[in-house]
Amino acid sequence: MSNDDQTYSAAGEVAMVVTRRTWAQRAWRELKKAPITAWFGLIVIAAYMFVAIFAPWVAPYSESQVFDTPYAPWSSEFIFGTDQLGRDVWTRLVYGARNTIGIAVATTLLSFLIGGSLGVMAAINRSWLDQGLSRFVDVLMAIPSLIFSLMLLSIFGSNVWNLIMIIAVLDSTRVFRLARAVSLNVVVMDYVEASRLRGESLGWVMRNDILPNILPPLVAEFGLRFCFVFLTIASLSFLGVGIQPPTADWGSMVRENAQLISFAEYDMKAAMTPLLPAGAIALLTVAVNFVVDWFLHKTSGIRDEK
Amino acid sequence: MAKKQHGERNKGDLLLDMRDIRIEGFSDEKWHPIIKGVDLKLHRGEVMGLIGESGAGKSTLGKAAMGYTQPGCRITGGSILFDGIDLRALSDRELRRLNGSRMTYVAQSAAASFNPAHRLIEQCVEATVDHGLKPDSDAKADVRKLFRSLQLPDPDNIGQRYPHQVSGGQLQRAMTAMAMSPRPDLIIFDEPTTALDVTTQVEVLSAMRDIVQQFNTAAIYITHDLAVVAQMADVIKVLRYGETVEDAPAREMLKHPKMPYTRSLWAVRSLEKPEERSDDIVLRVNGVDASYGGVVKVLQDVTIDVPRGSTVAVVGESGSGKSTTARVITGLLPPMKGNVLFNGEPLPLALKDRNKDQLRRIQMIYQMADTAMNPRHTVRDIIGRPLEFYLGLSGKALDARISELLKMIELDDSFMERLPGELSGGQKQRICIARALAAEPEVIICDEVTSALDQIVQEGILKLLLRLQNEFNITYLFITHDIATVKAISDQIVVMFQGKVVEQGMKSEILEPPYPDYTQLLLSSVPEMDPDWLTHLLAEREKTGAMSSSGN
Numbered sequence: 001m002s003n004d005d006q007t008y009s010a011a012g013e014v015a016m017v018v019t020r021r022t023w024a025q026r027a028w029r030e031l032k033k034a035p036i037t038a039w040f041g042l043i044v045i046a047a048y049m050f051v052a053i054f055a056p057w058v059a060p061y062s063e064s065q066v067f068d069t070p071y072a073p074w075s076s077e078f079i080f081g082t083d084q085l086g087r088d089v090w091t092r093l094v095y096g097a098r099n100t101i102g103i104a105v106a107t108t109l110l111s112f113l114i115g116g117s118l119g120v121m122a123a124i125n126r127s128w129l130d131q132g133l134s135r136f137v138d139v140l141m142a143i144p145s146l147i148f149s150l151m152l153l154s155i156f157g158s159n160v161w162n163l164i165m166i167i168a169v170l171d172s173t174r175v176f177r178l179a180r181a182v183s184l185n186v187v188v189m190d191y192v193e194a195s196r197l198r199g200e201s202l203g204w205v206m207r208n209d210i211l212p213n214i215l216p217p218l219v220a221e222f223g224l225r226f227c228f229v230f231l232t233i234a235s236l237s238f239l240g241v242g243i244q245p246p247t248a249d250w251g252s253m254v255r256e257n258a259q260l261i262s263f264a265e266y267d268m269k270a271a272m273t274p275l276l277p278a279g280a281i282a283l284l285t286v287a288v289n290f291v292v293d294w295f296l297h298k299t300s301g302i303r304d305e306k
Numbered sequence: 307m308a309k310k311q312h313g314e315r316n317k318g319d320l321l322l323d324m325r326d327i328r329i330e331g332f333s334d335e336k337w338h339p340i341i342k343g344v345d346l347k348l349h350r351g352e353v354m355g356l357i358g359e360s361g362a363g364k365s366t367l368g369k370a371a372m373g374y375t376q377p378g379c380r381i382t383g384g385s386i387l388f389d390g391i392d393l394r395a396l397s398d399r400e401l402r403r404l405n406g407s408r409m410t411y412v413a414q415s416a417a418a419s420f421n422p423a424h425r426l427i428e429q430c431v432e433a434t435v436d437h438g439l440k441p442d443s444d445a446k447a448d449v450r451k452l453f454r455s456l457q458l459p460d461p462d463n464i465g466q467r468y469p470h471q472v473s474g475g476q477l478q479r480a481m482t483a484m485a486m487s488p489r490p491d492l493i494i495f496d497e498p499t500t501a502l503d504v505t506t507q508v509e510v511l512s513a514m515r516d517i518v519q520q521f522n523t524a525a526i527y528i529t530h531d532l533a534v535v536a537q538m539a540d541v542i543k544v545l546r547y548g549e550t551v552e553d554a555p556a557r558e559m560l561k562h563p564k565m566p567y568t569r570s571l572w573a574v575r576s577l578e579k580p581e582e583r584s585d586d587i588v589l590r591v592n593g594v595d596a597s598y599g600g601v602v603k604v605l606q607d608v609t610i611d612v613p614r615g616s617t618v619a620v621v622g623e624s625g626s627g628k629s630t631t632a633r634v635i636t637g638l639l640p641p642m643k644g645n646v647l648f649n650g651e652p653l654p655l656a657l658k659d660r661n662k663d664q665l666r667r668i669q670m671i672y673q674m675a676d677t678a679m680n681p682r683h684t685v686r687d688i689i690g691r692p693l694e695f696y697l698g699l700s701g702k703a704l705d706a707r708i709s710e711l712l713k714m715i716e717l718d719d720s721f722m723e724r725l726p727g728e729l730s731g732g733q734k735q736r737i738c739i740a741r742a743l744a745a746e747p748e749v750i751i752c753d754e755v756t757s758a759l760d761q762i763v764q765e766g767i768l769k770l771l772l773r774l775q776n777e778f779n780i781t782y783l784f785i786t787h788d789i790a791t792v793k794a795i796s797d798q799i800v801v802m803f804q805g806k807v808v809e810q811g812m813k814s815e816i817l818e819p820p821y822p823d824y825t826q827l828l829l830s831s832v833p834e835m836d837p838d839w840l841t842h843l844l845a846e847r848e849k850t851g852a853m854s855s856s857g858n
Binding site: 189190191193194196197198199200208209212213 | 636637638657660662665669670672674677678679680681682683691692695696741745
């Protein structure tokens, strides 16, 4: 690149040279550089998704089909045995993936919709709206969320929709705080001022100027919050106010078969049964966290490559 | 490694010898050459000015002189001998012993380089004490002396302050004291005055020059401002595209630049616009008082007339209310008293009360093109939005207009899909100009639009603005602190000081003596290409006792 022209031209100024790539090419390039933990996480998540989506084909029986023998041992007929009512544990694990993950995703999405939009609005407004929302969020956050959701669930009754709404609202407080904090950094930029000077509406500024620029931290947070929602649902189910039978769910499966653990000295396999759903929860949480870590590291701007 | 005694510092000994340096930077999966074989020799007590436009590799070369490269860069060839020590052969550990004791660095932004949580003096002596050169109390006493010779106010106690408690110019001097504290053999100044305004710059420059001379320190002074280099340097090296263009003693090069590229750098300062008189007032700021939060008055009874089709330059140092005036005109800051007349009609004071057409007629261009454009929007989105929003263009008509605007700013259609991050500084500012132009405005407010750019690019932007003014009869309100820019572009000048208009008039009237005191200070602070300018200026000011009243 020996550029010997002595005259100045605007188009010839030295700028960052970046090759244009399609979205798929860029994604593949990033994936190739991803650490092994991120790959592990991605594969586990993909497997869970597969099982959740194709549950009726993967599971040998139907979700609430009851067989004659409760607590049947592990066998070729019932891979992981049956539970206290005689339902196939493997089948319920598979359906549990579908129910628990589906509800957790819906809840997280909803909480991001509520918390994200309010947070950005508060950051732009910065006056009475910001004060009002922020203090209200402080109040909500001051109450231990598990106890609060237990209380609300017993007031409104525990069905799936109430469950999603209540957890989403309680969780959106944290999303609100994050969205507000990162938006504050963007709101002061000149391009937001330029848009306001142009006379753009609040909605346009939010969608076009702020949202794209706060997306990376929000996506990372989405992964983390998803884990927490997932755990909350499992704990609520374990306590008996979450997903109601006969719908299969990992949290309640742990509770229902918990006493089998005490048979460990007689039948190791039977004692493992309640640990299976617990393990499924743990594995997914770890996998999601691996992926989120990788994503956060990539977007945080830390570049230590030599 | 035998420790050298201070007594051995003989002026004129070869200190730094860099031969055939090659440095590569990693981006987009590939290594690109940044420095392509540069030789550099520096003697003790000598100051070398390293100049060139941005992207020329000045800073990279400066850092390499300390044996250091930024992350993502590597030295691939050449040798660096510092006082006989081969820096490239040293381990990181050995290199760290030299850095901060025998070689120090003064960064462009002192505000970003100081830790806001520690007192100045602690940070100034840290390296000296850490390297075991002096005990803590001696080092502190010494730094206080340095503060004094750098003419910081209250040198005995200023070290107890935190970085945010002193001004930008004071901080830059504190950083020089920090760099001086271990009595290094070599200091690298990386654009230390670029972020300061002219009146402050003069004081920092003279302080740095004195201290370098006093201790016989060698220095590399990196800048894109030729006039500054003329004051500081004994020798000048011009870099372009990572190669040496020209290398000569300062006085010789300033008088007879040999290479055409060097001459083109010199030519920038000669841009001048013949002034035009006009009585058709398009915009009038009418007796405006303004304040932030109603407490401190930032503007007091400001009245400015802007005639159609001409350029009014608003000058003054930072904090004089120039940008606040712009905020009042755009409606971002409704004034407490007075109003803004546009074509004789008063504009609603607050932004939200103005209609689309009123907004369209006044556009704004910002100082930092980086932050003035949404990093996630392509050039097409950025220029296209005002067309869509104000003029209702869409589809083919929109595309055609965008490409027309790109042509007007001397860029082509290949820029359409680029993101701001893929443009150079000058190109970014051009896109901002196109965005303002897209709205077909009558008045454009330019807030220090060229001060972040280097000189060749500045000239290009100024020429573009002048051409656009001739073609479309646009009026500019040009906020700046750079008098060279004012000479180049303005018809009228408004001088502001502490929120008041000191003077307003035609360019020829204002730039002719006699001046009010403040105008005098401002004008005389603008560096000239004459290498003796600073010396004369200081002698002059010594006589009359005039120094900046702001205490910077």
